[in-house]
Amino acid sequence: MKKIFYVYILLCFGFLGTAQKITTSIDSTQIKIGSQFNLTIKAKVNAKDKVVFPNAKNFGALEVLESYPIDTIKNNTEFELIKKYGLTQFDSGRYVIPKLLVKINKADFKTDSLSIIVNDVKVDTTKQQMYDIRDIIATEEKPSNEWWKLLVLLALIVASGFGSYFIIKRLQKGKVQKEEFFASPIEKAIAYLQNLDKKQLPQKGEVKEYYSEMTDIARTYIEESVHIPAMESTSSELLDSLKKAISEKKMFVNREELERFKSVLENSDLVKFAKSQPLLFEIEKDKNTIDKFLLIIDKALPRTEEESVALFAEEVRKKELKKQKFFRTMAAVGLSLGLFLISVIIFMYTIGFDYLKENYIGYTTEELLEKEWITSEYGEPAIIISTPKVLKRFNDEKIQNNLPENVKSNNRFINGSIVDDFSTILISTAFKDTTRLDLDVALETNLKELERLGAKNIVVKTADFENAKGLSGKKAYGSFTAFNEVEKEDQKMSYEIMVLSQAGGAQEFFLIYREEDDYAKKIIEKIQNSIELRKAKK
Template sequence: MNRNYILIALLCLLCISRVAAQSVTVEAKIDSLQIWIGEQAKLQLQVAMDAKQRAIFPAYTDTIVPGIEIVETAKPDTQFLNDRQRMLITQEYTITSFDSALYYIPPIPVTVDGKVYKSKALALKVYSMPVDTLHPDQFFGQKTVMKAPFAWEDWYGLLACSFIAFPLLGLLIYFIIRIRDNKPIIRKIKVEPKLPPHQAALQEIERIKNEKVWQKGQPKEYYTELTDAIRTYIRDRFGFNALEMTSSEIIDKLLEIKDKDAISDLRFLFQTADLVKFAKHDPLMNENDMNLVNAIDFINETKQPEEENQKPQPTEITIIEKRSLHAKVFLICGIVLLSAALVGTFIYIGLQLYELFA
């Protein structure tokens, strides 16, 4: 018998816990029950239910009841309670009214798992502004249209476009003139004069002397540069290609032109250079200096007298070219782009002026 009582008691507790777990409460409240016309109030709707349940709030559009308008509907706020076994959902509406009256807000329905639950009814009193009709002089008529104060900020865009428009217009006019005249392009190029052969050769020998390659244990490089300078001088001075000839061929050719005394020292220079290049001959220090002096003496003895004091003057060459198709296409494209930019700029300036003075 006692066991039956215990079993019945347990069943009752289980039923009570299920009912408590499935209980749903819906509560509605307003933060202010009295407002002025046009003033706003907050209507809050709260639903407490199990975490596994799903609630559907009423879908209001513009009004809750005729006369009470919805200004804004906030996003629902969800809070979990009792170790996430329960949850509290809060939905907030911002409401207002523009007619003075006492408004009745009926219970708000909320559907939870297919079952409708309702809140308690609410009331909202809307007051109109008191007007003293006995003193009409306190009212003022419609004010005249006021002129907006001057502000530089309104003119920044207009001024910037104006400064841009003038250079674009000048460039457009220049392009149009260039494409209409179709004159050839005249260019003047200044050509630096070429030094006389003996001056160029002496400069090169001076460079070789200052570098002192033979003192660095490089006699082959020294004699190669020295003989190349002499070969270049002979080519420019006597008119035959000494750079492509052997030492003996150069000497034979020079003997046909000059006297033997002027060429004897040069012959010794070429012979020493050939020994250094092909026989790995290591000349003495005074021998290197003597060959350098021989090269200078040969140049001074064979240079043209009229070139000794000659100071070459730079020459200026005038080149006349017809305007190419590429230049014409460039000018035409430039004219089109500049025209489009100017049209857009003037349209913008016109719209800005219209907005400022309209």
């Protein structure tokens, strides 16, 4: 009976020591439609336990946006595994996260079910400005994805250039001797010495191989040009034979040059047979000595008339090869340029040069002044204005969400940046009542806006404004500097800001251009005289 009691106690403690625990929680009980909330599942286990967390695209009616990696916290002999999921729902209502299956070893555990409320997003129509429905305007279709064709065309042009180069080279090879040869022993020796340098044997630690190959090239040259058995001779025998040949052939070679050549041969013998390790600058010095000595020998050699003719023929051959290389290079370049120009002409004809300038190249202020202008109606109260380019609506959520109580709408239209050759900003504000904007306060606010856009060192002058159509208001004008990211320097700019006001609405214009640009000043005058206003809607 006592034994049974002990066994029972052991089983109880053993069960408690290996007990597993699952907990579930969410970081929010209410969310807006489409917002993410996190579901966390924690499992307390031992080191040897194998845990499998749920893996699905949806938990009930809730979508799993992201399944995060498992975090592990060690607590003495226990481990706490933490698994997080990012969930959401795109319909409002009350949803339940069902009980989820977690496997620990071969046992199944269920998580707690949790509820979440998904709320609608309320829209405040008093602050969220509404726009009139406009008629459909037919626009000229412009290709927006044609550039890949141009890139493919350029690649084909480059390929055709390379292809033509090698085709011409192949055709020219038929006119010259196919097998490469050296016209003279000195040409062969120089070529082999240049190839030896390219191998960089001393830098790789292969000094013995370097000296062996270098002296073999020199010996081969001497044997072929001076006609002595240089390859089978020792260094001393080679020097003796060479001195004798120089004397017999009446060649002019300085004794100092012979001594330098002798020194190189001795250094080579030390490297090959005594394992000497000269320094890199000493190796370079020996190489220069060999180069110079071979050229001295070649210059001192007496030449027959046949040899002189052969050398002259070789020089002619080299010049012909250079001429052929220049011809095929120019032919390839000319073909590529010709194809490129044809492609540009075709591209401009099919797409239009104006499209390229409008979207990529840009216009000068002179071209902006002379091109066809666009007259359009912007904002509320509506502004009718003529500009060189269409102004694009710009919505700043920070401004729209923080409109004053008496403001019905605030519309902004922009073209360009404050460092462009010419840029325009147009602001139209509608009030809920018959408020009339204070022009001085508006100008001060606009100057702060200009500063927010990056203007520095602003010089301000003010004056009354009136255009050719009788509209009057107030303007600020002057200059400022702004950092140009492309040119990486401060750019000197000029500006004019006009403010017009009417009962229930106001209009503000920013016209910015490069300082001392006479064409830009004419553009400003033309824009100002085109301005018309519609009365604010009640």
